[in-house]
Ligand SMILES: CSC[C@H]1O[C@H](OP(=O)(O)O)[C@H](O)[C@@H]1O
């Protein structure tokens with residue numbers, strides 16, 4: 001049976017699924033939306049799921065069939081499309097390599113920092129082409145969302161599975177994995193985990209004034225460890241083993257986010273106006289390109305003129 005392609009209520013919370021998490025078991029979609037944005041179409045149709053009566057958007061980062069390489073993910077379209085539905089909070093899952101002995105494959109990590117090792121080949125900003133804005137990115141994730149995920153650690157099952165709080169994610173370009181020299185260098189920098197997807201997603205979420213937290217699931221020890229070097233089969237094996245925990249964790253996190261007490265957090269009141277302010281102070285009205293402004297107004301429909 002085909003799903004409706006419209007949904008008439010705002011959706012405030014989204015989950016982005018990554019490698020090995022192209023869907024969340026246990027949720028029946030009630031709509032499948034395909035918004036187009038000034039930055040093109042998102043990676044996949046956006047499914048609307050229901051959690052205790054609250055609509056949740058779900059987007060598969062690499063496409064329905066994992067056909068998009070990390071550098072091909074249309075991150076601007078993904079973030080803009082979610083925001084256009086009303087989304088203000090994103091919980092983003094990612095399969096990561098561990099750069100620290102104590103972060104074992106199957107463990108979860110809620111990072112609080114990122115080191116950018118992408119190579120500038122991915123479109124990474126909404127603010128260009130005749131409109132300039134510089135948003136703060138000192139703390140790339142949302143502390144309020146991080147606290148909620150921490151609170152839900154007990155929802156996970158399994159011997160010794162740990163949820164580590166804090167840590168630095170290295171976001172590399174890929175799609176090839178790192179060399180051993182790089183892996184050791186990242187460890188010397190204090191990296192906790194490594195992936196290919198945290199950026200530009202997190203930067204764009206900040207520009208779009210969204211609350212964003214990545215939840216990392218460790219699948220391997222990259223290639224610095226005495227155990228086997230990472231390969232795709234290893235990542236997929238651990239992701240399959242871990243998808244039940246991802247489901248438990250996301251269920252518990254959504255339970256928390258749906259509580260009335262968390263409504264300001266979910267609506268990202270803490271970020272409201274930050275990016276629009278960053279644009280306002282840079283490009284003078286007479287210098288703003290009309291086409292660039294149309295794109296900005298897609299993101300921020302109420303964007304002032306002067
Ligand atoms: C198949 S291993 C590399 C791949 O896995 C991660 O994907 P995601 O972050 O979407 O879960 C990593 O970032 C790479 O894209």
Ligand SMILES: Nc1ncnc2[nH]cnc12
Pocket residue numbers: 095096097098172177178194195196219220221222223230235
């Ligand atoms: N070792 C690794 N490097 C980069 N991305 C990954 N995703 C999962 N494992 C990874």
